Amino acid sequence: xxxxxxxxxxxxxxxxxxxxxxxxxxxxxxxxxxxxxxxxxxxxxxxxxxxxxxxxxxxxxxxxxxxxxxxxxxxxxxxxxxxxxxxxxxxxxxxxxxxxxxxxxxxxxxxxxxxxxxxxxxxxxxxxxxxxxxxxxxxxxxxxxxxxxxxxxxxxxxxxxxxxxxxxxxxxxxxxxxxxxxxxxxxxxxxxxxxxxxxxxxxxxxxxxxxxxxxxxxxxxxxxxxxxxxxxxxxxxxxxxxxxxxxxxxxxxxxxxxxxxxxxxxxxxxxxxxxxxxxxxxxxxxxxxxxxxxxxxxxxxxxxxxxxxxxxxxxxxxxxxxxxxxxxxxxxxxxxxxxxxxxxxxxxxxxxxxxxxxxxxxxxxxxxxxxxxxxxxxxxxxxxxxxxxxxxxxxxxxxxxxxxxxxxxxxx
Amino acid sequence: xxxxxxxxxxxxxxxxxxxxxxxxxxxxxxxxxxxxxxxxxxxxxxxxxxxxxxxxxxxxxxxxxxxxxxxxxxxxxxxxxxxxxxxxxxxxxxxxxxxxxxxxxxxxxxxxxxxxxxxxxxxxxxxxxxxxxxxxxxxxxxxxxxxxxxxxxxxxxxxxxxxxxxxxxxxxxxxxxxxxxxxxxxxxxxxxxxxxxxxxxxxxxxxxxxxxxxxxxxxxxxxxxxxxxxxxxxxxxxxxxxxxxxxxxxxxxxxxxxxxxxxxxxxxxxxxxxxxxxxxxxxxxxxxxxxxxxxxxxxxxxxxxxxxxxxxxxxxxxxxxxxxxxxxxxxxxxxxxxxxxxxxxxxxxxxxxxxxxxxxxxxxxxxxxxxxxxxxxxxxxxxxxxxxxxxxxxxxxxxxxxxxxxxxxxxx
Numbered sequence: 016x017x018x019x020x021x022x023x024x025x026x027x028x029x030x031x032x033x034x035x036x037x038x039x040x041x042x043x044x045x046x047x048x049x050x051x052x053x054x055x056x057x058x059x060x061x062x063x064x065x066x067x068x069x070x071x072x073x074x075x076x077x078x079x080x081x082x083x084x085x086x087x088x089x090x091x092x093x094x095x096x097x098x099x100x101x102x103x104x105x106x107x108x109x110x111x112x113x114x115x116x117x118x119x120x121x122x123x124x125x126x127x128x129x130x131x132x133x134x135x136x137x138x139x140x141x142x143x144x145x146x147x148x149x150x151x152x153x154x155x156x157x158x159x160x161x162x163x164x165x166x167x168x169x170x171x172x173x174x175x176x177x178x179x180x181x182x183x184x185x186x187x188x189x190x191x192x193x194x195x196x197x198x199x200x201x202x203x204x205x206x207x208x209x210x211x212x213x214x215x216x217x218x219x220x221x222x223x224x225x226x227x228x229x230x231x232x233x234x235x236x237x238x239x240x241x242x243x244x245x246x247x248x249x250x251x252x253x254x255x256x257x258x259x260x261x262x263x264x265x266x267x268x269x270x271x272x273x274x275x276x277x278x279x280x281x282x283x284x285x286x287x288x289x290x291x292x293x294x295x296x297x298x299x300x301x302x303x304x305x306x307x308x309x310x311x312x313x314x315x316x317x318x319x320x321x322x323x324x325x326x327x328x329x330x331x332x333x334x335x336x337x338x339x340x341x342x343x344x345x346x347x348x349x350x351x352x353x354x355x356x357x358x359x360x361x362x363x364x365x366x367x368x369x370x371x372x373x374x375x376x377x378x379x380x381x382x383x384x385x386x387x388x389x390x391x392x393x394x395x396x397x398x399x400x401x402x403x404x405x406x407x408x409x410x411x412x413x414x415x416x417x418x419x420x421x422x423x424x425x426x427x
Numbered sequence: 428x429x430x431x432x433x434x435x436x437x438x439x440x441x442x443x444x445x446x447x448x449x450x451x452x453x454x455x456x457x458x459x460x461x462x463x464x465x466x467x468x469x470x471x472x473x474x475x476x477x478x479x480x481x482x483x484x485x486x487x488x489x490x491x492x493x494x495x496x497x498x499x500x501x502x503x504x505x506x507x508x509x510x511x512x513x514x515x516x517x518x519x520x521x522x523x524x525x526x527x528x529x530x531x532x533x534x535x536x537x538x539x540x541x542x543x544x545x546x547x548x549x550x551x552x553x554x555x556x557x558x559x560x561x562x563x564x565x566x567x568x569x570x571x572x573x574x575x576x577x578x579x580x581x582x583x584x585x586x587x588x589x590x591x592x593x594x595x596x597x598x599x600x601x602x603x604x605x606x607x608x609x610x611x612x613x614x615x616x617x618x619x620x621x622x623x624x625x626x627x628x629x630x631x632x633x634x635x636x637x638x639x640x641x642x643x644x645x646x647x648x649x650x651x652x653x654x655x656x657x658x659x660x661x662x663x664x665x666x667x668x669x670x671x672x673x674x675x676x677x678x679x680x681x682x683x684x685x686x687x688x689x690x691x692x693x694x695x696x697x698x699x700x701x702x703x704x705x706x707x708x709x710x711x712x713x714x715x716x717x718x719x720x721x722x723x724x725x726x727x728x729x730x731x732x733x734x735x736x737x738x739x740x741x742x743x744x745x746x747x748x749x750x751x752x753x754x755x756x757x758x759x760x761x762x763x764x765x766x767x768x769x770x771x772x773x774x775x776x777x778x779x780x781x782x783x784x785x786x787x788x789x790x791x792x793x794x795x796x797x798x799x800x801x802x803x804x805x806x807x808x809x810x811x812x813x814x815x816x817x818x819x820x821x822x823x824x825x826x827x828x829x830x831x832x833x834x835x836x837x838x839x
Contacts, residue, residue, distance in 0.1 A: 110609060210504050210505050226580070386560070
């Protein structure tokens with residue numbers, strides 16, 4: 016049976032990052048840039064005051080002049096052209112261009128206005144370039160601002176705006192259709208009858224999609240009937256990814272794989288050596304068989320809620336990150352120290368719900384009182400999964416690998 | 428002058444978490460729950476098969492019976508009421524209720540159907556409770572599902588759905604109005620004239636708001652005129668928070684504090700011992716002076732882009748987290764090891780743009796070639812800020828405190 020790593024390799028192999036689309040810069044946050052952006056101008060575009068004060072010639076200060084003639088004022092947004100004469104000081108505001116010949120700003124805190132058009136300045140610490148930014152000091156015209164492949168955050172967005180990029184080419188959020196299957200399911204706001212349970216997977220997977228930077232398209236519940244499944248799956252093919260839960264085990268009502276096959280989907284793997292999540296199904300609808308002539312990828316997640324959740328984190332999130340162009344697409348595990356001993360009984364590598372905290376000594380992981388793939392309630396307190404790779408007792412203090420869930424570990 | 432810690436204390440003191448509002452469960456992800464949710468039923472609600480196979484009486488297996496009579500089938504969603512007789516096995520699918528008298532499931536992989544209505548089972552590993560979940564094993568009716576104050580993630584959302592909470596009471600995302608001020612600013616898609624620069628703060632702060640879980644309301648640019656500022660600030664009072672950039676230094680065109688005072692806002696601090704960001708202004712419009720009779724909080728951020736960015740991370744994000752009911756609201760700093768030596772020259776505690784990576788030895792921090800508060804371009808490569816608390820040389824290998832930006836450190 017495939018290992019988690021082998022399954023992820025298949026996912027990375029068959030999914031390519033999507034093409035870029037031009038969007039307004041303000042919508043580009045947390046998306047990957049697909050173009051190279053170079054500066055269209057020097058930054059700053061002019062020598063610029065960094066404090067409110069007086070622009071002077073530093074040479075005057077070094078010659079011992081302390082009292083200066085106030086020769087006008089420059090506000091932010093103005094363009095001074097008259098050079099500052101020897102012995103003169105020009106009032107200047109933060110962000111305003113330094114007038115010609117001046118090369119230093121003495122802040123107001125180090126000045127005393129004499130009231131007669133003259134000012135005394137504390138010139139002792141004056142130096143050429145003091146309290147100003149030189150034209151091009153941050154970036155020269157033509158320099159790289161952001162490279163293709165960068166995941167844009169607030170600082171990059173600001174840097175791009177400074178360079179006049181009001182629209183950028185980025186990889187859009189993929190659409191992920193979410194379909195829960197099973198005769199036993201009723202909607203979350205219904206009272207389950209005998210043998211029934213509520214559809215908890217839809218809202219959970221929808222939330223996981225959002226957290227992974229995808230746009231979820233919830234499709235409700237499909238009964239275990241070929242017709243109902245067929246209709247719902249065809250709807251799901253409008254999205255980039257279709258994420259089903261349930262119906263992928265070995266039972267006779269596990270119709271998902273065969274209905275998918277009827278609709279032209281290829282199976283790329285079925286089953287993975289992992290707990291929970293062993294029955295996972297992954298495949299694709301090739302572009303030539305798709306109604307919209309684009310490829311679609313399909314995950315059949317096991318129906319038990321914790322299996323669904325873990326398979327999403329390991330496989331669907333990897334696929335989404337890959338499609339979004341994020342590097343690395345693979346799940347990033349971090350090292351943590353076990354706070355108490357734990358016996359892992361299954362021969363499969365097990366991803367066990369845990370509470371992880373970040374201390375000054377690094378991450379610490381406490382396995383929760385988790386009872387199995389049906390037990391979403393214990394998992395609700397988890398912010399990470401510990402990977403127990405073999406069936407043995409893991410001792411308190413031992414180092415383990417941990418997969419953080421969302422952005423919940425270490426306040427990051 | 429106030430320290431960062433003292434400034435944050437004032438923010439925490441004057442801002443209370445907002446009241447909860449009922450929203451559909453699917454919209455509650457990443458919001459804080461304000462109600463206590465207890466289970467309305469046992470979970471699972473019935474003894475439930477965890478694998479596809481045969482439900483049998485484990486006592487039969489222990490007595491040495493290996494060949495069983497196939498006595499019907501239970502699918503998920505059905506409600507079997509006929510007890511399993513001695514020597515009988517009932518075909519059962521994952522998620523289906525265990526029929527009365529049976530207490531064990533033997534998976535199909537360990538069965539051989541004889542074709543004559545009889546089946547041979549590998550009973551060696553059979554035990555009472557094997558491959559099934561007992562009613563209430565995960566949670567008993569009346570047990571706590573999620574406590575008030577919990578930040579909801581996918582697992583909690585799923586657990587709440589299982590318990591029939593299709594709508595929950597959570598603290599909504601606060602609205603944050605963003606207003607850039609300054610005569611030197613032109614929109615990001617314009618060509619700056621002499622002395623002008625583009626408005627990079629608006630899109631940057633908008634992105635920071637989203638990352639902090641707030642809903643941004645961008646208000647464009649206000650010139651340095653009392654009338655324009657007054658009009659824009661009044662617009663901003665429709666939001667919970669108003670975030671201005673620029674106009675808070677000591678210059679004569681720094682009109683923001685006095686226009687805010689005219690409109691009835693109280694100043695709670697002005698200036699903080701931090702680099703960049705020293706001129707920051709914080710205040711509130713008390714409920715009795717607000718057009719909507721609700722309190723509003725106002726941040727006047729320094730106009731230089733990196734000062735704006737850092738002040739947002741330290742102060743505005745703290746205020747937003749506090750309002751959202753997230754604990755801790757304060758910025759969480761993590762320990763990291765410096766990869767190269769760095770000389771911090773300023774007497775103020777300095778938050779220095781850095782690239783931080785998570786290795787098996789913990790976080791490692793590399794200060795970037797950052798030139799000052801105007802230099803957003805160097806900051807674009809940063810995913811964290813190193814706090815240098817004093818003016819001295821920090822040696823390579825030394826431990827420093829680091830504030831991660833967004834979710835960018837350690838892939839979390």
